[in-house]
Structures are given as C-alpha cells and as structure tokens.
Amino acid sequence: MLTVNDFRLRVDNQIVGYKRVSGNYTLFSLDLFHWNGKPIDFSQSDRCTGLQDKNNNWLFEQDIIQSTDYPDNTFVVMYDNHLTKFLLVEINEQVIFEHSIELVCNDKRKVTRITFNFIN
DSSP: OOOTTEEEEEETTEEEEEEEEETTEEEEESSSSOEESOOOOOSEEEEEEEEEOTTOOEEETTEEEEETTSTTOOEEEEEETTTTEEEEEETTTTEEOSSOHHHHTSSGGGEEEEEETTOO
C-alpha cells in the first residue's frame, strides 16, 4: 500500500522509479514491488495520494483524472504545501474544485487516470 510518504520519480517527462520515506529510511523501487536502499537519479518527484483508480493505478500529484460522478470535469491532482493537502484543479476552468480528492475518489470504481500533466 502506498501513502503520502511515497513519491513517483521523474527525469523530465520520464518516470524512472519510486521513493518511499519511512522514518530515517529511504527506499527506492523501479516497479513499486521490489524496494531497496539503492538510490535512483531523478530531477522531479510527485507525491502519492494514497488513492487508486478503477484500474488499481496509484494516483500521484500531476495525474489527470476523471470521475463518473463528475462527467463534465477533468481534473489534475495537485498538492498544496501550505495547506498540506491534495487539491483537484479543474483543467478547463483552471479553478480548484469544490470537493476534496477523498470525496471524488472515494469509490475507485468511478475514477480513471487519463494521463499525466507533465506529458507534453
């Protein structure tokens, strides 16, 4: 199970692995299954929400998602460091969605990760 202490690691637009921070330990993985202490070179990291979509994909900040509960909306997952919480930003309107990510993603069968916000 992934939590907010897990990160997707990237070099530019390429996902190169994952990082887990647990107390004084930092573990790395190339595939989310095999973890070890060997560092992975990366330039950006995306925090995990601890939530999954209907295909059991873990959701991270910068993911673009849709929910059948809100069929007219497409969201990008963002993390606000000042509020220390995840927010959904409606892509077309560029506004913070009024409902929490936990409410929108409560039933993972209704949520689909479409793509990533860092893909050009």
